[in-house]
Amino acid sequence: MARPGLIARFVGSRNGLGFLFMLPAAVFLLCFLTYPLGLGVWLGFTDTTIGRPGIFIGLENYIWLSDDPVFWLSVFNTLLYTTVASVLKFVLGLWLALILNERLPMKNLFRAIILLPWVVPTVLSALAFWWIYDSQFSIISWVLMKWGWIDAPINFLGDPGMARASVIAANVWRGIPFVAISLLAGLQTIPQSLNEAAALDGATSWQRFRRITLPLLTPIIAVVMTFSVLFTFTDFQLIYVLTRGGPVNATHLMATLSFQRAIPGGQLGEGAAIAVAMIPFLLAAILFSFFGLQRRKWQQGGGD
Amino acid sequence: MAPVKFQDVRKSFGSTEVLHGITVDIDEGQFVVLVGPSGCGKSTLLRMLAGLENITSGEIVIGDRVVNALPPKERDIAMVFQNYALYPHITVGENMGFSLSLKGVAKSEIEDRVRPAAEILGLSHLLDRYPRQLSGGQRQRVAMGRAIVRDPQVFLFDEPLSNLDAKLRVSMRTEIKNLHQRLATTTVYVTHDQIEAMTMADKIVVMHDGIVEQVGDPLELYDRPANLFVAGFIGSPAMNLLSGRMDPDDRSIFVTTGGLRLPVGDPGRAAPGRDLVYGVRPEGIHLGGDVPIRIEVVEPTGSETYVVGHLVESPVTCVFRDRIRQKPGEELMVSIDPATVHVFDADSGERLSS
Numbered sequence: 001m002a003r004p005g006l007i008a009r010f011v012g013s014r015n016g017l018g019f020l021f022m023l024p025a026a027v028f029l030l031c032f033l034t035y036p037l038g039l040g041v042w043l044g045f046t047d048t049t050i051g052r053p054g055i056f057i058g059l060e061n062y063i064w065l066s067d068d069p070v071f072w073l074s075v076f077n078t079l080l081y082t083t084v085a086s087v088l089k090f091v092l093g094l095w096l097a098l099i100l101n102e103r104l105p106m107k108n109l110f111r112a113i114i115l116l117p118w119v120v121p122t123v124l125s126a127l128a129f130w131w132i133y134d135s136q137f138s139i140i141s142w143v144l145m146k147w148g149w150i151d152a153p154i155n156f157l158g159d160p161g162m163a164r165a166s167v168i169a170a171n172v173w174r175g176i177p178f179v180a181i182s183l184l185a186g187l188q189t190i191p192q193s194l195n196e197a198a199a200l201d202g203a204t205s206w207q208r209f210r211r212i213t214l215p216l217l218t219p220i221i222a223v224v225m226t227f228s229v230l231f232t233f234t235d236f237q238l239i240y241v242l243t244r245g246g247p248v249n250a251t252h253l254m255a256t257l258s259f260q261r262a263i264p265g266g267q268l269g270e271g272a273a274i275a276v277a278m279i280p281f282l283l284a285a286i287l288f289s290f291f292g293l294q295r296r297k298w299q300q301g302g303g304d
Numbered sequence: 305m306a307p308v309k310f311q312d313v314r315k316s317f318g319s320t321e322v323l324h325g326i327t328v329d330i331d332e333g334q335f336v337v338l339v340g341p342s343g344c345g346k347s348t349l350l351r352m353l354a355g356l357e358n359i360t361s362g363e364i365v366i367g368d369r370v371v372n373a374l375p376p377k378e379r380d381i382a383m384v385f386q387n388y389a390l391y392p393h394i395t396v397g398e399n400m401g402f403s404l405s406l407k408g409v410a411k412s413e414i415e416d417r418v419r420p421a422a423e424i425l426g427l428s429h430l431l432d433r434y435p436r437q438l439s440g441g442q443r444q445r446v447a448m449g450r451a452i453v454r455d456p457q458v459f460l461f462d463e464p465l466s467n468l469d470a471k472l473r474v475s476m477r478t479e480i481k482n483l484h485q486r487l488a489t490t491t492v493y494v495t496h497d498q499i500e501a502m503t504m505a506d507k508i509v510v511m512h513d514g515i516v517e518q519v520g521d522p523l524e525l526y527d528r529p530a531n532l533f534v535a536g537f538i539g540s541p542a543m544n545l546l547s548g549r550m551d552p553d554d555r556s557i558f559v560t561t562g563g564l565r566l567p568v569g570d571p572g573r574a575a576p577g578r579d580l581v582y583g584v585r586p587e588g589i590h591l592g593g594d595v596p597i598r599i600e601v602v603e604p605t606g607s608e609t610y611v612v613g614h615l616v617e618s619p620v621t622c623v624f625r626d627r628i629r630q631k632p633g634e635e636l637m638v639s640i641d642p643a644t645v646h647v648f649d650a651d652s653g654e655r656l657s658s
Contacts, residue, residue, distance in 0.1 A: 193389035196356050201403035201454070202377040211406075215393045 043272035050266040061273035070249050071274065074257040078281075080164065081253060082232045085171045089228055090221075092172065093179025098209075100180070101187045111181070118177035126241035129170040133157050133242065157243050160250030167251050170238055175231065179224055186220030187213070226289035230282060254278050305489055306367035306457040307332045308353065313362035315348055322348060324514045325362070330507070333488045335481070339501035340511035341537070347462055349511070350494045354460055355379050366457055382451035383460040386467065388443045390435040390450075397422070397431035400449045421452040424483070441472045448483065459484075461493040465500065477503055498538050502526070510534050528646075532653035535583050535646060541610065543583045544620040547650055552576040558647070562616030566595070569642035572657040579650035584640055586610070586623040593639025597622070599632050611636065 010016040044061055048054030065071045100111055117125060132139055133156035141153035156166045190213060198208045236255040239245065245252035245260060252260075254274055262271020308330040315323040323345045330336045338346040351357040353364055355376035364371050371379050382403075390399050398405070400421060401414040422428045425445040435443055444464060451459055461480070465473045481504050484491050495501055501508050502522045510517040510525065510533070517537075518530040529535035535543045548560035555571045558580070566582060574580055597620060603610040604627065611622045613636070622638065630636050647656045 191387065191389065193385045193387055194391060196354075196376075197383070197385060197389035197450075198391075198402070199356070199376045200354060200381065200383050201450070202406050204377075207406055212391060 040272050041276055043269055044276040045273075046269045048268040048272075050263075050268060054269055057269075061270050062277070064270070065273055065277065070252070071257065071277075073249050074245075074252040074254050074274075075277075077164070077249075077251060078233060078253045078255075078278075081168060081171070081235070081251075082229060085168050085175065085232050086225065086229050088168070088172045089175045089179045089232075090225055093176050094183055094221075096176065096180040097183035097187055098213075100184050111184070114180055115177050117174050118181075122174065122237040123241055125174055126170065126238045129166075129173075129238075130157075130242050133166050158247055160247055163243055163247055163251050167239055167242055170242065171232060171235060174238065175228060178231075179228055182224040183217065183220065186217050186224075189220075190216050222289050226286065229285050233282060233285070234278065305332050307365075308458055308490060308492065309363070309365040310349070310353075311363040311365065313349065313352065313364060314360045315345070315352060315357065316360045321360075322514050323352075323360075326511075326516055328509055328516060328519060330490060330492065333490055335484050335491045335493065335504060335506045336509060337493045337495060337501040337505035337507075338509045338511060339495055339498055339537075340517075342496055343513075344511040345514040346494045346496075346511050350383075350460055350462055350492060353458075353492060354381055354383050380457045381460055382454040382456040382458075383462065384444075384447045384451055384464045386463040388435075388447040388464075388467075390443055390446055392435050394434075395431065396427060396433050396435065396438070396446050396449075399435065399446055400427075400431075400453050402450065403454050417453050418449075421449045424452065424486070425449050425479075440468050441476060444468065444476060445479075448480070452483075452487065457490065459489050459491040461491065463495055464493075465495070466497075473500075480504065499540060502538070508538075510537060512537075528655070529583075530655050532581060532583075532648045535648065535655075539585060541586050541621045541623065543585050543646075544589075544615075544618075545648075546582045546615065546618045546620075547579065548582060549578065549580055550574050550576045550647075556642070558582045558645075560616065560618065562618065564595070564616050566640055566645075567642035568645050568647060570645070570657045571647055572655075574647045574649075574656040580656070581648040581650050581653075583646040583648060585644060586621045588641045588644030589620070589622040589638050590641060591624055591626055591636075591638060593637055595638050595640060597636045597638055599628075599630055599634055599636055601632060602628055602630070604628075 011020065043054075045056055045058060046054035047057045047060070096114060100107065100114070104110060131137070135155050135158055136153055138153055138156060140156075141150070144150045145153070155162060157163045194212055194216070195208055198212050203211065234255055235253060236259065239251055239253055239256045240259070243251045245256045249257075254277065258271045258274035258278075260271075261267045261274060265271070310326050310328045313323060313326045314321060326345075326349060328336075338349060340346050348357060352359050353366075353371075355371065355374060359372050366379060366381070391402060394402070397415075397418055400418045401409075404414045404417060418431070419428070422431055425448060427442070427445055427449055430438065430442060430446075435446065438446065444467075447464070464480070465476055468476060477500060480493075484504075493500075493504065502525075505522055507519065508522055508525055509519050512533050518525060518534045520528075525534060525538050529538060529543075532545065536545065546560050546566075548558055548562075548564075550568070550571060551557035551559050551565070555574070555576075556568050558566045558568050560566065560582065566584075568574075568582070595615065597611070597613040597615055599611055599613045601610075601612040603612070607625075609624050609626070609628045611624065611628055613620060613622075628636070645657070648654065649656055
């Protein structure tokens, strides 16, 4: 009896076959996810510019960035943008979700309307906001002037403080549907009888929210807000259409600065380094939600 | 502890009226079971008493207060839900003390009140567990514990045993009944299971299609059902019902549509010439006699034997204390105890025997 060949035995074995089946997925992962990421990280260690392959320069890009006030301004902007926008999205989104969870007439219509900002392409809504924030033709300025509340149009995107507030408002408008609809889905997993039991136990509606709804919703809040923070932190389109980082870099986020330095500026290595500098922040956000808000003891079934 | 009164209570969802004027009096400390098939409105009535559904018209009185407009938390009632509705994110002990902690009662006092309740229910060793870690029966007990700690005016139970297996259901039945005897709190208990109703209740309210069919203590309902619905609903196996008319010449004989002549002890208001229904419970049929039953199925349970068969064209079920040697397809001669016979009007379903 001839021994089956090495290949035949490999294919025949359970693990070998499993490996073969997983190979396409692994190749896909390596080519399309790991390679670009790895290339980006590598570029950050070189002095590549457009049209000239670079050489390895170690941490020089990062040392250079650590002395660059514009870079630090963009870090500050990104943190401010992410924090304020995420908090607003959470509070307003939760509020909307709670309202939509009540018995309302035409509930489905309202839910569909809520989703609209999320469905519209970002560039399109950014253009709309650009028009709304226009320094001369802004509808907001126009209405306020009609009412006699202000005398001159507001310079929404020209003043650093106003510009920051304006882009945050646009981001909140765009991000609320995701938070609201996800939290609404979470609210609907909480059995109605728990609220009824709490009502019979003597809870006021605030106590029911604080002691039943909110704790039961935390796992979903954790997931939704992690995603929301990641999306906001890496936001690019809104800023690029509305302000391109101006005025005087007041709205430059790390993502927009990275793009500006790398593509229009041609400094691929430096741009990549800025992008790589975002990774620690993102990892921190993910780890925070993973460890801080991971599955609670009460969610784990069985056992002691 | 307080009496409860339903006074012509009605409930409509949109234009559909689901409760058509319910009037029931519940005495202080009584254990009342609302029983009926699903969709009869019994759970809705209970939820209206709890304040979870509003009252379309009529009055609900707890103690001496009309509670129609009171929110649930001011009615001083505790409810055990069908799915237990335990708060999954807090421990058993915290679940039981939840109502107290809402009121801002001190931790030590909450413990002092939770401990005896847990002891009554045998939950003392589980106080630090989460609801997920408990079995169905234990969860059921925690839900009861939560109600006991409240020390409310009225206990409400909404089909509390329907999620348990058959054996546990029987033992929990006893436990709930025991608990009631110990605490003597007015209790309203909803179930679709007439055996639960019979075994636990001081008073049963049989509901059907949004009306009360009959109110009475369990044996009264069993011995003198007010109408065909109650007759068919209470008792297991169900009462045998045969249609026919009274013999025009002899009021002690009922003639079935198949022509069989059966004895009647108490014809009451049964008039000859009207379409009637003859009702006899399975245990009202005895072995030996001149009535032939064609056997279809014999079900021995050990202590008793159920025989399902046909009396001419009508299906009947009998229960005998004796063992039956006859095989399916054979004939069994039986007699009917005339004293246990009920006569109902076929159209109105009303009881005619006195």
